[in-house]
Amino acid sequence: MAPLILNSLEKRFASAAPAVRDLSLTVQQGRFLALLGPSGCGKTTVLRMIAGFEQPTDGSILLGERLLADAATMLPPERRNMAMVFQSYALWPHMTVAENVGYPLTVRGVGKDRARQKVREALSAVRLEAYADRRPAALSGGQRQRVALARCLVTEPDVVLLDEPLANLDRHLRQEMEETFREFHSRSGATMIYVTHDQSEAMALATDVAVMSEGRLLQVAPPEVIYARPEGRIVGGLVGQGSILSVRMPAEEAVRHLDWPRLRDALLHCNVAAPRSDVLVRPQDVILDGSGIAAAVMSSFFEGERYALRLQLADGQPLRAFSRQAVREGETVRVVLQSGWRL
Amino acid sequence: MPPQTYSRDSQPRWLFPFVATVILVLSVLPLARLAATGISSALKGEAGRLLADPALWEATLNTLTTSLLGMIAAVTLGGSFAVLLTLFDVRGRGALGFLFMLPMMIPPQVTALSWIGLTGPSSTLLKAIGMAPPLGSPQPLYSIGGIALLFGVQHAPLVYLAMRAGLLALPKEGVEAARLSGASSWRVLLDIVLPLAVPGLVAGAAIAFVSGVGNFGIPAILGIPASIYTLPTLIYSKFASFGPTTFSDISIISALITLLAVAGLSVEARVLRGRDFRTIGHSGQAALFTLGRFRWIAELLLWGLTCVILVLPFLALLASSLAPAYGVPLTPETATLHAYEEVLFRQSVTRTAFANSISLAFASALGLLLISVLLGYYIVQTRSRLAGFIAALAEIPYALPGIVLAVAFILLFAAPLPVVGISIYGTVWIILIAYLSSFLAVSLKPVVSAYRQLDPSLEEAARLAGAGFSRRMRDVMVPLIAPAAGSSVILVFLIACNELTVSALLWSAGTQTLGVAIYNLDDSGSFDLAAALSVLVVAMVVVLMLALELMARRLPVGALPWRR
Numbered sequence: 086m087a088p089l090i091l092n093s094l095e096k097r098f099a100s101a102a103p104a105v106r107d108l109s110l111t112v113q114q115g116r117f118l119a120l121l122g123p124s125g126c127g128k129t130t131v132l133r134m135i136a137g138f139e140q141p142t143d144g145s146i147l148l149g150e151r152l153l154a155d156a157a158t159m160l161p162p163e164r165r166n167m168a169m170v171f172q173s174y175a176l177w178p179h180m181t182v183a184e185n186v187g188y189p190l191t192v193r194g195v196g197k198d199r200a201r202q203k204v205r206e207a208l209s210a211v212r213l214e215a216y217a218d219r220r221p222a223a224l225s226g227g228q229r230q231r232v233a234l235a236r237c238l239v240t241e242p243d244v245v246l247l248d249e250p251l252a253n254l255d256r257h258l259r260q261e262m263e264e265t266f267r268e269f270h271s272r273s274g275a276t277m278i279y280v281t282h283d284q285s286e287a288m289a290l291a292t293d294v295a296v297m298s299e300g301r302l303l304q305v306a307p308p309e310v311i312y313a314r315p316e317g318r319i320v321g322g323l324v325g326q327g328s329i330l331s332v333r334m335p336a337e338e339a340v341r342h343l344d345w346p347r348l349r350d351a352l353l354h355c356n357v358a359a360p361r362s363d364v365l366v367r368p369q370d371v372i373l374d375g376s377g378i379a380a381a382v383m384s385s386f387f388e389g390e391r392y393a394l395r396l397q398l399a400d401g402q403p404l405r406a407f408s409r410q411a412v413r414e415g416e417t418v419r420v421v422l423q424s425g426w427r428l
Numbered sequence: 429m430p431p432q433t434y435s436r437d438s439q440p441r442w443l444f445p446f447v448a449t450v451i452l453v454l455s456v457l458p459l460a461r462l463a464a465t466g467i468s469s470a471l472k473g474e475a476g477r478l479l480a481d482p483a484l485w486e487a488t489l490n491t492l493t494t495s496l497l498g499m500i501a502a503v504t505l506g507g508s509f510a511v512l513l514t515l516f517d518v519r520g521r522g523a524l525g526f527l528f529m530l531p532m533m534i535p536p537q538v539t540a541l542s543w544i545g546l547t548g549p550s551s552t553l554l555k556a557i558g559m560a561p562p563l564g565s566p567q568p569l570y571s572i573g574g575i576a577l578l579f580g581v582q583h584a585p586l587v588y589l590a591m592r593a594g595l596l597a598l599p600k601e602g603v604e605a606a607r608l609s610g611a612s613s614w615r616v617l618l619d620i621v622l623p624l625a626v627p628g629l630v631a632g633a634a635i636a637f638v639s640g641v642g643n644f645g646i647p648a649i650l651g652i653p654a655s656i657y658t659l660p661t662l663i664y665s666k667f668a669s670f671g672p673t674t675f676s677d678i679s680i681i682s683a684l685i686t687l688l689a690v691a692g693l694s695v696e697a698r699v700l701r702g703r704d705f706r707t708i709g710h711s712g713q714a715a716l717f718t719l720g721r722f723r724w725i726a727e728l729l730l731w732g733l734t735c736v737i738l739v740l741p742f743l744a745l746l747a748s749s750l751a752p753a754y755g756v757p758l759t760p761e762t763a764t765l766h767a768y769e770e771v772l773f774r775q776s777v778t779r780t781a782f783a784n785s786i787s788l789a790f791a792s793a794l795g796l797l798l799i800s801v802l803l804g805y806y807i808v809q810t811r812s813r814l815a816g817f818i819a820a821l822a823e824i825p826y827a828l829p830g831i832v833l834a835v836a837f838i839l840l841f842a843a844p845l846p847v848v849g850i851s852i853y854g855t856v857w858i859i860l861i862a863y864l865s866s867f868l869a870v871s872l873k874p875v876v877s878a879y880r881q882l883d884p885s886l887e888e889a890a891r892l893a894g895a896g897f898s899r900r901m902r903d904v905m906v907p908l909i910a911p912a913a914g915s916s917v918i919l920v921f922l923i924a925c926n927e928l929t930v931s932a933l934l935w936s937a938g939t940q941t942l943g944v945a946i947y948n949l950d951d952s953g954s955f956d957l958a959a960a961l962s963v964l965v966v967a968m969v970v971v972l973m974l975a976l977e978l979m980a981r982r983l984p985v986g987a988l989p990w991r992r
Contacts, residue, residue: 136892162892163894163896166894168893169888169892175885175886175888175889177904189893192893192895
C-alpha cells in the first residue's frame with residue numbers, strides 16, 4: 086500500500102523566515118498521524134501542502150511512487166483523492182446534508198442509486214440518517230462536524246486531512262467526537278493526518294505523533310514513546326505535564342532514565358565541573374516522602390481526585406507534584422523524585 | 429522573491445488572459461486612446477485655437493457655476509435629510525428615505541422634463557389649476573439657476589448617503605455613555621455626533637460637484653434652448669456640427685472635464701484619508717434623539733420637501749403626458765392616453781428606442797454578470813499586487829463622466845477595427861461596449877464583496893471533493909454569490925435602460941436609445957410624447973428599485989448604491 090512521503094519539504098511565503106523547513110516524514114498507509122505544535126508552528130501549512138492548496142518551495146510530496154508536488158510541479162487538489170475536515174466544517178449552505186455528503190460522488194459521476202446508497206451508509210456511520218434533508222444551518226456544531234466527516238467517508242479517499250476539527254466544539258462534544266474519529270479511522274483504513282495544538286487530543290487519537298515547532302519537525306513517534314522519551318526541551322515541554330530541571334551531571338554517563346539516587350546526587354552534591362543537562366520530571370513521579378529533599382509549596386489546588394502542587398526547590402527551580410493529602414501554601418515538604426528523563 | 433506559482437493554482441489557465449483582455453478593451457485602450465489624441469493635438473498646436481475660443485471659457489465658467497451652486501443645493505437638501513432621518517425620531521423614516529433616493533436613479537433628462545412641466549407658461553399642471561404664467565413669459569428653469577437647482581435635486585441623495593455613514597458610526601451605547609457622563613442631548617449632538625458627519629459631508633459635496641461637472645441630461649434640456657452651454661453640452665454641440673477639428677476639440681474638452689472631476693475627487697480623497705468611520709460603527713442600533721413637540725414641524729418639512737422635489741414634478745410630468753390637444757385644459761374628462769398609444773404602438777422611433785434600450789440593457793447586464801463573476805473571482809483569489817491594480821483599472825471608467833467615456837470610445841472605434849477591417853462605429857455594438865465599460869464597476873462591486881465574505885474553505889472543500897474550476901463555479905461559488913450577482917444584473921439593467929449621456933454621442937439612425945428618444949422628442953417639440961415616455965421610465969425605475977429593496981436583506985452590505 087502507498088505511504089505518504091514528505092521529502093525535505095520547505096515553504097517560504099513572501100516574507101522573512103520559511104513557515105516550514107527541511108521537513109521529512111513518512112506516514113505508512115492506514116496510520117493516524119497527529120501534527121502537534123503551538124499555533125504558528127507551520128503545521129497547518131504542512132497540511133495545506135499535502136492537500137494541494139499550497140505549493141512547496143522546495144522538497145517534494147509523494148504518495149507511494151506518485152509525485153504529488155514539488156517546487157516545479159503540482160497535482161491540483163481535485164485530483165489527489167484526498168478528503169478534509171475543515172476547522173469551519175466548510176459545509177455548503179445551499180445544499181442539504183445528503184447533497185453535501187454526496188457531492189464528491191456527483192462530481193465523480195457515480196450512478197444515482199449507488200450514490201444514494203453510499204450517502205446513506207456514510208450518514209448512518211455518523212448517526213445522522215434522520216437529518217439527510219436538512220440544511221447545514223439547521224444543525225448543531227457537533228452535527229455539522231459529523232456531516233463533514235461523512236463527506237470524507239463517502240469516497241474512500243487515500244488520505245484524510247483534519248484541520249483542528251475539534252477547536253470549535255465544547256469539551257463534552259469533543260470527547261464524543263474523538264470516539265467518532267477513532268471509529269472512522271478503524272472503519273475506513275485511510276491514512277489520516279490530524280492537525281492540533283491540543284496534546285491530549287493528539288495522544289488520545291493518533292497512532293503517531295509528530296511534534297513541530299517554528300517550522301521544524303522535532304520528533305515523530307507513537308504517543309507512548311513521545312510521552313516516555315521526548316527528545317529535547319521543546320518536545321518535553323509540549324507533551325504531557327512535567328517540569329524541566331536543569332542539573333549538573335557528568336556528560337559521559339549515557340543513561341537517560343534517571344532514578345532517585347542519581348537525581349538526588351545531582352541535586353544535592355552539585356558537581357560544578359559537570360555540564361548542565363535538562364531533566365524532565367513528571368508530577369506523578371514526585372512523591373511526598375520524609376526521606377526526600379526539601380521544597381517550598383508555592384501553591385496548592387484541589388483538582389477533584391488529588392491536589393496539584395507547585396513547589397520550589399532550594400535552588401529556586403520550580404517543580405510540579407500531586408498529593409493525596411491537603412498541603413498548605415507556604416509549607417515546606419520533602420519530596421522524592423522517583424524517576425526523571427534526560428532530554 | 430519566492431515563486432508565486434501557488435497564488436494562481438486554483439485558477440484555470442485561461443482566466444488571466446480573459447481578465448487581461450476585458451480590462452484592456454473596457455478600460456486601458458479607450459483611456460489610452462483619449463490621452464494620446466489629447467496630447468497629440470495639444471502638441472500640434474490645435475489646442476491654441478480652441479483655447480482662444482471664448483465659447484470654451486464661457487462653458488467652463490458655466491460648468492463651474494452650475495456645479496458649485498448645485499453642490500450647495502445638494503448639500504443643503506441632502507444634509508438636512510441625512511441629519512433629520514438618521515438622528516431623530518421622525519415617523520416614516522423608511523418611506524421618506526426610499527423616496528428621497530429616487531431622484532438618484534431617475535435619468536437626469538427625465539428630472540429636467542418633469543420640472544419643465546411644473547413651471548413656465550406651457551405647464552399643463554399649472555394650466556389645469558389656472559395658475560400658469562401668461563404665454564410668452566420665459567421658462568424660469570432655462571437658466572444657470574435652473575440647471576444648478578436640478579443638479580441639487582439630482583445629487584442630494586449622494587450627499588445624504590455620504591453623510592449617513594458618518595452619522596450612523598456612533599452606536600446608541602456611545603450616546604448613552606455621553607449622557608451618563610453628564611452631557612445634555614443637544615451637547616451630545618453638537619459635540620459628538622455632528623463632527624462625525626463632517627467628513628461625509630465634504631465627501632458628499634465633492635461627489636455632488638463632480639457629478640454636476642459630468643452631467644449631460646440636465647444642461648442639455650435646460651441649457652441648450654437658452655444657449656447656455658456647459659462643457660458636456662459643448663462637446664455634444666461640437667460633435668453635432670462635425671468638422672475636421674472635432675476630434676481634437678472634443679478630446680481637449682474631455683481632458684478639461686477630467687481635470688475638474690479629478691480636482692473634486694482629490695478633495696474627497698484628502699478629506700477621507702484615514703477617516704473611515706464606517707468600520708468602527710458596529711451593527712448596534714444607531715443613536716436616536718427625540719424631537720418632542722418639534723417633531724411634527726420636522727415631519728412637515730420633510731414631507732413638504734419630498735412633495736416639492738419629487739411628487740409635484742412627477743404629477744406635472746403625468747399631467748403633461750395626459751394632456752389633450754394643444755390649448756384644451758386638462759380635466760378628468762379631457763385626459764387622454766393618446767401620447768402613450770403613440771409612443772408604445774405608433775411611433776417607430778420610440779418603438780425602436782424601446783427595443784434598443786431593453787436589448788442593450790439585457791446584453792450589458794448579462795455580459796457584465798459573466799465578466800463580474802470571473803473578474804471578481806480573479807480579484808479576490810489572486811494574492812499578488814496585480815489584482816489590486818486590475819481592480820483599480822476596472823473602477824476608472826465608472827468614475828469618469830459618461831461624456832468623456834463616450835468620447836474615448838468614439839476615438840477608439842472611429843477607424844475600422846484592425847485585421848478584420850469592420851467598423852463598429854455607428855452600430856449598436858459601440859454603445860454596448862461603452863456600456864460594458866461604464867457599468868463594469870457597478871456590476872463588479874456587489875460580486876466582489878460577496879466573494880470576500882465567502883469562507884475560502886468552501887471552495888477548498890469542493891476542490892478536494894474533486895470538482896474542477898467550472899464544476900465548482902457552477903455548483904458551489906455561483907449559487908453562494910447568487911443574491912449579489914442578481915442585484916448586479918438588476919442594477920445594471922436599471923441604469924443601462926435609462927442611460928442618456930453615453931448614447932447621446934454614440935447613437936446614429938436606428939440605434940437610438942430611450943434616453944436619446946426622450947431628448948429628441950423634447951427637442952422637436954413633442955413634449956407630451958417625451959413626458960409619456962418619461963412616465964414609463966420612472967415607473968420602471970420604481971418597480972426595479974422596489975424589487976432590489978425586497979432582495980436587500982440577502983445582499984452583502986454596500987451592494988445597493990442607495991443603501992450604503
